[in-house]
Amino acid sequence: MADPTVVLGRTVDVIVARITEFLATAGSGRLLAELSRAGLDVVLLTEGIDDPLPRICPVPLGGGRVHVRTLDGVRAHEITPDGPRPLPADGSAVLDGVLAEASSRGIGPALVLVVLATPGDLGLLGPGIGRCVVAALGDQHGPLPLDITRVPGDGGLRCLVEEQLLRRRRRRVPSVDPDPDWTLREPEPPPERRRVVESLTTLAAAGVATRGAAEEDRGRGMAPTHAAGLYRGRGAGSELRPLPRWTDLRVEPPPTGTIRTLDLRSGVLLREEVPAPSAALRSLRLASPVRAGVVALRAEAGAGRLHAGRVPGAAERGTRRGGSGTRHWATTPRGAAGAAALAVDERRGRDGDLRTVERIACYAVGGAAPRLGVALDGLSHAGRAGFDELLAESRRRWARRWEVVDVRIPSDPDAQRALRFALFTLWGLAPAGPVAELAVGARGATGPGYRGHVFWDADVFVLPALAAVAPDAARAMVRYRIARLGTARRRAAASGYDGARFPWESAEDGEDVTPRRARLRGRSLRVRTGALEEHVTADVAWAAAHLAEWAGTPAFLSGPARPLLIGTARYWHSRCRVDDAGRAHLDHVIGPDEYHEDVDDDVFTNGMARWNLRAAAALAERLDPTDAEPPAWRALADRLVDGLRADGGHEQFAGYDRLEPLLAREVAEPPVAADLLLGRQRVAASQLIKQPDVLMLHHLLPREAGPASLPADVEHYTPRTAHGSSLSPAISAAVLARAGRADEALGLLRTALTLDLEDLTDTTAAGLHLATAAGCVQAVLFGFLGARVERGILVLDPHLPDEWPQLEARFGLLGAHVRVEIDQGAVVLRTDRPVRVRLGDGPTTRVLDVAHLGSARAERPA
């Protein structure tokens, strides 16, 4: 018999074989039980399903499942400890059913081993077999079109099975399915791009993110692990705290090149040495989406090359480390802005010439003092589950995620994969259990960029996307703001105003941490965003209201989020100036278009404040009709200057129309940082804008901006937008799509989708641009799909580009998971709970499970 460790040379997670072959293998029942205990699924194919069932598995099974399926795909049973249990028959080709079942657990076809027993099996199993790992028993097949591993007919199946059992027992590195629709493959980058690749291959779960740094780097360069909202230091210098390292390995000599494969489908990162020597370095990591703070790694390489590093590795001075045997720990220094603990359990083993390392670790994040007990406790639980189960449950969670949230664009696999990458990035923020709050910095926890400070990006870019992807995370984001209301009230009072004023940049304690000065081309510049970019206060309120409406949870707004709306409205009420004519103004502000500082009556700021006043008034009146404040808020809102011109469009701020009428293309092809190109003064004196301002109001508050003004505003501001902000292209795409300019919108969406993947900013190394990722999701949902929620009704108004004849979007809202399928204009909605839905201006329908809504309107000319 051949060496059982090298039959396939890779790990699979499902084995498909004929039942007759399996039962002919000596000790088949015990073997099945062993496979099941090792977490492997076995699918046994049979002509007639009834006869052999009782004798398949006489001993108890483990975590892996055993199925019996008829070769016609009509009948299927699952063998359980209580006996056979019928499975729903799908009637599809047998392998399709198997692959769909595997897919529902995060297992791709390339992790399914199909054992062919007869020449006819190939045809019986259908075309899906081309994506599987295939082994042929015996030599009766002759020439075969697939890359098939041939094994002896006599004992070959046992060889295949034992190889898989041995690989698990010896803690070999699992495989991933390299399906390009689901993976990001990054060959060894040149040194200057290494940190970019580290960002792109970050694994994050429950807000703890570990960059894809090489294990053997052992902390050289950027700290690999951070947690959202865990800071050190105070004020403008506060920054994300680098956490103790859990991935260090000593590899000598180190590999000269590796390929990283980030598997979006199952949430793992595989790293493989190339060119591969006989005992190549391979590693696979996961960040558990199920258990907060739990991470795990397996690695293998030649026994003389691979040595476990000193783990945990310290990422900052004052780190304490300890432990004995296989278990070690580290704690960060105490800190008012938060501390962390890491506990690690490591097992080493051998498989022939290979050394294997298996590591399970658990972070406990938060609290002024490190909570080592929590980390050790989490590690104990994870350790009891074991690596294989951690991987399996992680895959299952990811499969569930993709089941309910996804974007499928058959004609545009690049955009589809990039959108999946955006969703993958956002899911890194999803909590694994109850969490008090979530602070989402500009780069999340994927890198130290922008010091992890929280901007308006979090409230109006990330949150609306998360509301459709991971609503628990969105709620935790609002709670972050609610918990800092006291600080916001003090800040308003210190400015001489009422209510609550939120800071432009925020960290742990909610104080304004915006730097006061910055270097600009050799000179020190006064930074004015902290003082003037005040729309953030209304943005915070808008985010809470949007979440309540989108999720269909008005009680959230009238309950925990109520003080946000009321406090911010009070701020605007005291902040506005009313002139002699009775018109209200917001003077001295910076809108989203930061090229123009210290302007009056910025349309976005005024519009957001107006909405804030009205929304708070409506809420307050509903809760207490005798409340005296709401009428005053409404009256002020009605007087607030809206910037509407006679032509139906808006003047971005008072005096904007008198500026030099410069268009973006007259200076350079957008996107371009026009302030760098022309200088700040020149840009400030022109009509060039950095990002949507008036159009941002149309995006967030279509009614407030007035739908009738959208065409005029799109026409006017689109050519004036330089897109010099990474926030700009995605939101512009959303607005353009809504305005019926879907093909133009797609171009901008592509820019946003590649912003990090192609490092268009040259700063992806410091972390992924979360707001851009979220903006892309918004562009699809709110732009191309035209989805919004109005009074508990899902309204769809799709506008697809010519390149997308089909689009399927899966997302959550109103407590349901819905799928919107558009095919050549025909719109179908599927839902797992009843929802009320309207297509465009059509009638409202209550959909219980599936409904054909009709046809999307044709794209309007610009």
Add this chain to the structure above:
Amino acid sequence: MSAATPQAGVLVRSDLDATVQQIARVVATTLGVELRGIDPSSNGDGRVLARELDRSGALTLASRVDDVAWAVVQEAATPVLLVPVAVDRVTPRLRRVLAPLDGSPDAAAALRIAARFVTGELVVLHVLGPGEIPRFWDDPAHAERAWCEEFRARWCDRPGTRVELRTGRAAERVPEVAHDEAADLVVLGWSQRLDDGHAPVVRHAVARADVPILLVPIGRAPR
């Protein structure tokens, strides 16, 4: 001089003025190597001197800017320390070195070659030309710091390095920043080609700078 035994050191043209001699001495002292004089008249033209320089094993040759020097810099594989006409002062040590980098592997390699000359603070200058303006420049409080940080990490990740960013034409900005930063030395990587409008930054720096310039040959094109 004898070229038989290559020896790390600093060569200085003995036919030049006292300022050049003193600057060469400062460089040699800073680097902790011997200072040796060389008389170009005994070696014929600049090309011969360039070969002598390469054979000598010296770290550099200090020279004023003249025809001989231009011939040497175009031929020698060894960095050459040019003292522009405007330089009339001598600093006691190399406290601050300015290294313009264009964000190419070649330029970074030149800086590595010249690493020994960087004994104090290193200021890396990157000039964004009209065709090199980034597409995105986010928050004004953070964007430049973040960009410079990444540029440093990519091209000159050495302790004590500061990155300065400017816009405009590099040829103009290099002497300006060298002056503003009170640099004691400018390190410039270059292709050793002066024909067809090549090396505008080198030409401009040599003509305008008031600080010695170390020209480091990189990516030498076949002649």
